[in-house]
Amino acid sequence: MIKVEDLTVAFGGLKAVKQVSLEIGDGEIFGVVGESGSGKSVTALAIMGLLNEEASVLSGRITMDGVTLLEAGRKRDKALYRKLQGSRMSMVFQEPMTSLNPTRRAGAQVEEVLRLHPEAWRDPAAPRERAGAVRRQMREKVLEMFSAVGLREPEKVYNSYPHQLSGGMRQRVMIAMAVILNPQLIVCDEPTTALDVTVQNQIIGLLKRINERQKNSMLFITHDLNLARRICDRVAVMKDGRVVETGRTGELFAAPREAYTRNLIEAVPTRMGRIGGERRIAAEKILEVKDLSVYYSDGSSRPFAGGGKQCAVSHATFDIRRGEVLGLVGESGCGKTSLSKAVLGMNRDIEGSVVHRTVRPQMIFQDPYSSLNPSRTVGWLLQEPLIARGRLDASQAMSRADREAAARDMLRRVGMEETYFDRKPSQLSGGQRQRVSIAQALITGPGLVIADEPVSALDVTMQRQILELMRALQEEMELSCLFISHDINVIYQMSDRIMVMKEGRILEIGEREEIFRDPKEEYTKQLLAES
Amino acid sequence: MRARKSRNNYLTVGLIMTTAAVCLAVLGVFWTPYSTTAMSAAEKFCAPSLRHLFGTDNYGRDIFSRVMKGMGTTTLIGSLVVLLSGSAGILIGALTGYCGGWIDEAVMRLTDAVNGFPSILLALVMITILGSGRQNLILSLGIVFAPSFIRIVRSEFIRLRDADYISRARMMGVGRGRILFVHILPNILSTFWVSVMIGFNNAILAESGMSYLGIGVKPPDASLGNMLSDAQGYLEMAPWYALAPGLAIVWIVLGISLFGEGIRRIPG
Numbered sequence: 001m002i003k004v005e006d007l008t009v010a011f012g013g014l015k016a017v018k019q020v021s022l023e024i025g026d027g028e029i030f031g032v033v034g035e036s037g038s039g040k041s042v043t044a045l046a047i048m049g050l051l052n053e054e055a056s057v058l059s060g061r062i063t064m065d066g067v068t069l070l071e072a073g074r075k076r077d078k079a080l081y082r083k084l085q086g087s088r089m090s091m092v093f094q095e096p097m098t099s100l101n102p103t104r105r106a107g108a109q110v111e112e113v114l115r116l117h118p119e120a121w122r123d124p125a126a127p128r129e130r131a132g133a134v135r136r137q138m139r140e141k142v143l144e145m146f147s148a149v150g151l152r153e154p155e156k157v158y159n160s161y162p163h164q165l166s167g168g169m170r171q172r173v174m175i176a177m178a179v180i181l182n183p184q185l186i187v188c189d190e191p192t193t194a195l196d197v198t199v200q201n202q203i204i205g206l207l208k209r210i211n212e213r214q215k216n217s218m219l220f221i222t223h224d225l226n227l228a229r230r231i232c233d234r235v236a237v238m239k240d241g242r243v244v245e246t247g248r249t250g251e252l253f254a255a256p257r258e259a260y261t262r263n264l265i266e267a268v269p270t271r272m273g274r275i276g277g278e279r280r281i282a283a284e285k286i287l288e289v290k291d292l293s294v295y296y297s298d299g300s301s302r303p304f305a306g307g308g309k310q311c312a313v314s315h316a317t318f319d320i321r322r323g324e325v326l327g328l329v330g331e332s333g334c335g336k337t338s339l340s341k342a343v344l345g346m347n348r349d350i351e352g353s354v355v356h357r358t359v360r361p362q363m364i365f366q367d368p369y370s371s372l373n374p375s376r377t378v379g380w381l382l383q384e385p386l387i388a389r390g391r392l393d394a395s396q397a398m399s400r401a402d403r404e405a406a407a408r409d410m411l412r413r414v415g416m417e418e419t420y421f422d423r424k425p426s427q428l429s430g431g432q433r434q435r436v437s438i439a440q441a442l443i444t445g446p447g448l449v450i451a452d453e454p455v456s457a458l459d460v461t462m463q464r465q466i467l468e469l470m471r472a473l474q475e476e477m478e479l480s481c482l483f484i485s486h487d488i489n490v491i492y493q494m495s496d497r498i499m500v501m502k503e504g505r506i507l508e509i510g511e512r513e514e515i516f517r518d519p520k521e522e523y524t525k526q527l528l529a530e531s
Numbered sequence: 532m533r534a535r536k537s538r539n540n541y542l543t544v545g546l547i548m549t550t551a552a553v554c555l556a557v558l559g560v561f562w563t564p565y566s567t568t569a570m571s572a573a574e575k576f577c578a579p580s581l582r583h584l585f586g587t588d589n590y591g592r593d594i595f596s597r598v599m600k601g602m603g604t605t606t607l608i609g610s611l612v613v614l615l616s617g618s619a620g621i622l623i624g625a626l627t628g629y630c631g632g633w634i635d636e637a638v639m640r641l642t643d644a645v646n647g648f649p650s651i652l653l654a655l656v657m658i659t660i661l662g663s664g665r666q667n668l669i670l671s672l673g674i675v676f677a678p679s680f681i682r683i684v685r686s687e688f689i690r691l692r693d694a695d696y697i698s699r700a701r702m703m704g705v706g707r708g709r710i711l712f713v714h715i716l717p718n719i720l721s722t723f724w725v726s727v728m729i730g731f732n733n734a735i736l737a738e739s740g741m742s743y744l745g746i747g748v749k750p751p752d753a754s755l756g757n758m759l760s761d762a763q764g765y766l767e768m769a770p771w772y773a774l775a776p777g778l779a780i781v782w783i784v785l786g787i788s789l790f791g792e793g794i795r796r797i798p799g
Contacts, residue, residue: 344702360704371695375717388703440699 001026001217002047002185007060008072009042009051016042018241019059024185027215029208031232031249033225033264035459036430039241040221044187046070047219048091049081064089064185086113087120090178094190096170100162107142107158110177114138120181145176150206168199172206179210186210187219192227196331197486201530204231223459225268229253237261267464269489275471281496282322285357286448286480287343292316292352294335294342312338313504315352320448325474325481327495327512329488329527335504336484340450343482358447358480360389364470366453368433372425378436379421382407385444406443414439415469431462435469442473449474450482455490467494488527492516500524542793548786552779556606559599567592567600568751576769585775589765594758594775601753602779605738608669608748612734615673617727620680625711627681628688635685642678650675650733651740663746672737676730683726687719721794728791732784739780755780 002024009017017039024030032040045051047062049069061071064084070076093099101109114121121141122134139158146154149172162170171191178186188207192200208231211218222228228235229249236246237260245258256262294313313335320326330336341347343354344361365371372381383403390397398406408418414435425433434454441449451470455463471494474481485491491498492512499509500521507521519525565583571591579586585594627635645653657671691697692715700714741747742756750757755776762773 346698346701360702362702363699365695365699367695371699373696373700373714373718384700384705385703388700388705388709391706392704444703 001028001065002219003063004043004047005060005062007043007046007062008058009039009046010056010058011054015058016055016241017046020238020241020243021060022236022243022246024217024219026184026217027211028234029211029218029220029232031220031222031228031235032238033222033228033235034238035223035264035461037240038238040238041189043238044091044189044219044221047185048089048187049076049078049085050091051076086183087117087181088183089185089187090181090183092171092174092178092186092188092191094193096167096174096194097162099174100170102162104161105158106160106162106165106173107139107146110142110145110173110180111138113177113180114141117181141180142176145180146173149173149176149179149210150202151176166199167195168202171195171199171203175203175206175210179214179216182214183216185217185219187221189221190223191220193222193224197488197530198331198526200227207231225253225265225460237264263461267460269463269467269487269493275468275493280478281324282478284322285319286322286324287320287354287356287358287361287482289316289318289343289355290353292339292342292350292354294338294347295349295351296338296347309349311504313342316506318499318506318509320480320482322447322480323475323478324497325483325495327491327498328482328484328501329486329491329498330501331486334501336501337452338504339501340452340482340484343450356448360444360446361448361450362441362444362446364434364438364441364449364451364454366456368430368437368457369425371437372433372440374425377422377424378411378428379404379407381425381436381440382410382443385440389444410439410443411436413473415465430458431466434458434462434466438466438470438473442477442479445477446479448480448482450484452484453486454483456485456487463490470494500527539793539796541789541796545786545788545790545793548782549790552602552783552786553606555599556603559596559603563593563596563599565593565596567596567753576765576772578769579771586769586771588758588761588769588772594772597753597758598755598775598779601755601758601776602783604748604752604754605735605756605780606783608665608672608738608754609731609734611669612672612676612738613727613731615669616676616680616730617723619673619677620684621716621723623677624681624684625688625716628685629692629707629711629715631689638681639685642681645675645678651737654737654741655744655746658741658746663749665748668738668741668747672734672741675737676734680726680730684719684723687722688715691715691718721797725791725795728787728794732787735780735783 004020004022007017007020008015020039020043022030032043034040042051042055046057051057057070057072059072062069069080069084100106115138143154143158146157151157151169151172157165157169157173165173191207192203195203204227207218210216220228220232232249234247235249235252237244237252237258239260245252245256245261252261253265256265292313293311293315295309296312316339318326328336328339338347340363342350343356344363345354386398386403386406408421411418411421416432416435420428420432425436428436438454454470455466458466467490473479483491483494495512497509498512498515500507500515500523502523507523508515508519515524516528519528569592574583574587574591575589577583577587583593583595585598588594588597623638627638654671654675657674658667661667661671688711697710697714700710705714738747738754739756739759742754743760745757745760748754748757750761758776759773762769762776765772
C-alpha cells in the first residue's frame with residue numbers, strides 16, 4: 001500500500017535517513033524500531049508529508065497505492081497532501097498535551113477534521129442540509145468515536161479542555177481524531193511513551209482493536225522493542241538512518257540476523273537474571289522510615305494565595321540496610337517523588353520519622369539534561385561536592401590538587417576519559433551526562449543514594465550500560481540505594497527487595513523473588529502481567 | 532554539524548558603533564580639539580567646516596568638542612545608573628526570587644508601586660526633594676530603573692531555583708549564598724546582559740531628557756541633553772547645533788541596541 005524506495009533525507013549536510021526502503025501492506029501493522037537519532041521519526045514525517053523546508057530529499061520516492069507522493073528532485077505537492085492528510089492518512093503523536101490545542105475543547109478539535117474533509121464522510125450527492133443539521137451529525141459522529149476509543153463519558157470529554165483530561169484520555173482523543181475518517185494509513189510516533197505502563201497497555205490494545213476493525217495499515221514508530229513485539233506484524237530495525245534488518249516480528253525476535261538487532265534485543269530489561277553478582281548485605285539499617293506521611297500545599301506559601309493540604313504519601317514504613325538496593329515501583333503520581341524528597345529532607349511538611357545513619361544522602365535524577373549545571377565544566381561539577389563538604393566539616397577539607405585528583409579518579413570510575421574533564425554538559429551525550437551525574441552523586445561516598453528513574457530517559461543499550469555501572473559502583477562502595485522506576489523489569493534486575501506503591505500508599509514490600517513469584521496484591525499482579 | 536550560515540552582524544555593527552562612541556568619549560575626558568568652555572564672540576554660529584567639524588554655538592564654543600565631552604558625561608551617568616540599578620536588581624532579585632514568601636511579596640508590591648508612576652516623573656519628584664546635581668540624578672534614576680532589573684532577575688531565579696541541579700547543590704550542603712551567586716547566577720547572565728543594554732539606553736535617554744529640562748547636568752558642563760536644550764532656540768539659525776548632540780544620542784542608543792540584540796543571538 002505504502003511503498004518507500006531508496007529514500008534519503010538530509011538536513012543541511014547531515015543525512016538523517018539513508019537509502020531507506022520499506023513497504024507497508026494493507027491492514028498491516030508495521031513497526032520501525034530504533035534508538036533516538038536513528039531516523040525513524042524523519043521517515044514517518046516524510047511519509048506524512050510533514051518534512052519542513054530545511055529537509056531536502058536527495059533520492060528515492062514514496063508512493064501510496066501507486067500514486068507518487070514524494071519524489072527526489074520534484075517539488076512537493078502540497079495540495080495533494082492537504083487532501084490526503086486527515087482523511088486518508090493521519091498521525092498520532094507522542095505528547096498528547098502539546099499536540100492538542102490547549103485553548104479549544106476536545107470535541108471541537110475532533111470535529112475540525114470532519115469539517116475540513118466533508119467529502120470523506122458525507123455523500124457528495126446528498127442534498128445540502130442546514131448548517132445546524134450538519135453540526136448535529138458531526139457531534140454525534142464525534143461522540144460515537146469517543147465511546148469507540150474507550151472514553152467512558154463521551155459527553156463530558158467532548159466539552160473538556162485538554163488540561164482537564166488525563167494523559168491517557170488525551171491520547172484517546174488524539175486517536176479518535178486520527179481514526180474518525182477511517183484513513184488507510186495511521187502513523188503512530190511513540191504513541192505511548194509519555195504514558196504510564198497500565199495506560200500504555202490499554203492504548204496498545206485499543207490501537208490493535210482499531211486495526212482489526214477498520215483494517216487500516218499502521219506505521220508504528222517506537223524505541224521500545226517489547227512494544228513492537230506485542231503489536232507489530234512486521235518490524236524494521238533502524239540505525240544511523242539505515243534499515244539494518246526487516247522481518248516478520250516473530251522471526252526477527254527469535255533469530256535476529258544482524259549483530260545490532262541482537263544487541264538491541266538483549267539490552268531490553270527482562271526478568272532473566274539480575275545485574276551483578278551476589279551481594280553482601282549487612283544487618284545494619286542505613287535508613288529507617290516509620291509511619292511517614294508527606295503533605296504538599298496546593299497553593300504556594302504566598303500570603304494571598306490560600307491553599308489546602310494534600311496528602312502525597314500516607315503512613316509509609318520501611319527500611320534499607322547497608323549495601324542493599326530497595327526497588328520502588330509505581331506509576332506517575334503515586335507519591336514516589338514526594339517520598340524520596342521527604343527522605344532527603346527536602347520536604348519539611350511531614351509526619352512520622354525518617355532516620356538515616358549517613359551523611360547527606362544524594363539523589364540521581366531522571367533527566368540528565370536538567371541535573372547538571374549547564375554553565376560549568378565536568379571538572380567543576382565533580383569538585384563542588386567536595387568543596388561543599390569541606391566547608392561544612394573542616395576535617396574533610398581537601399587541597400585543590402587533592403580535589404582535582406579525586407574528581408579525575410571518579411570520572412575514570414564511571415567509565416569516562418579524562419579528556420571530558422574540561423567539557424561542559426552541552427558537549428556530552430545523554431548517557432555521558434548520566435555518568436557524570438552518577439559521579440557527582442557518589443564522589444563524597446554518601447552511603448545512601450536515591451535514584452529516581454535514572455535510566456528512563458535513555459536508549460535501551462545505554463540503559464543497560466548505566467544499570468551495570470550503577471550496580472558495580474554500588475557493590476564497590478557498599479552503597480544503600482532506593483531505586484525508583486516505573487519499569488518493573490528494571491526493578492527486578494537491580495533490586496534486592498521490592499516495594500510497590502499506589503496512590504500514596506505502600507501496598508507491599510518483600511524479597512524480590514517473593515514479589516515476582518507470589519504477589520499478594522491485585523495491583524502488583526496487574527503490573528507483572530502487563531510488562 | 533551544519534555550518535552556521537548567518538553571521539552575527541548585529542554583534543559586529545553594534546560593537547563597532549559602541550566602541551567608536553566610547554573611544555571618542557574617553558578621549559574627550561583628556562583632550563578636545565578646543566576648550567569646551569572658552570567663548571569667542573567672533574566665532575558665533577560658524578557653520579560646520581574643517582576648522583569646526585560640527586560648527587560653533589551661540590557663545591562661539593566648538594560643538595564637536597562639546598559633543599565629545601557631553602558623550603562622556605552622558606555615558607558615564609548612564610553607566611553609573613545601570614551599575615546601581617543592575618546591582619540592586621541582582622541582589623534583591625536573587626534573594627526574593629530564590630526565597631519567595633513574605634519578603635518576595637513585599638518587594639514585588641513595592642516595585643509595582645514604583646512602576647505605577649511614569650519613570651521620568653518619579654525621578655523628577657525625587658530630584659525636587661533631593662536637589663539637582665549629578666549624584667542626585669544618578670541616584671534617582673538608579674532607584675527608578677531598579678524595579679525592572681529586580682523583576683527580570685527574580686523571574687530567572689524562580690525559573691531555576693527548582694532545577695534539578697540546584698536541588699542537587701542543596702543536597703550537597705552548598706551554602707545559600709554560593710547557590711545564588713555561583714550556581715544560579717552564571718546561568719542567567721545572558722538574559723541579564725540584554726536587559727542591561729536596554730536599561731543603559733533608557734538611562735541615557737532619561738539623562739538627556741532630564742538635562743534638557745534643566746534639572747540634570749548644569750551648564751557650563753556639557754551633556755548631550757543640555758546641549759539640545761540650548762540648541763532649541765537657534766533651530767532655524769543654526770540647525771547643526773541641535774543635530775550634533777541629537778545624532779550622538781541616536782548613535783549611542785542604536786549601537787548599544789544592536790550590541791544587545793547581538794548578545795541575545797549568540798547561540799547557547
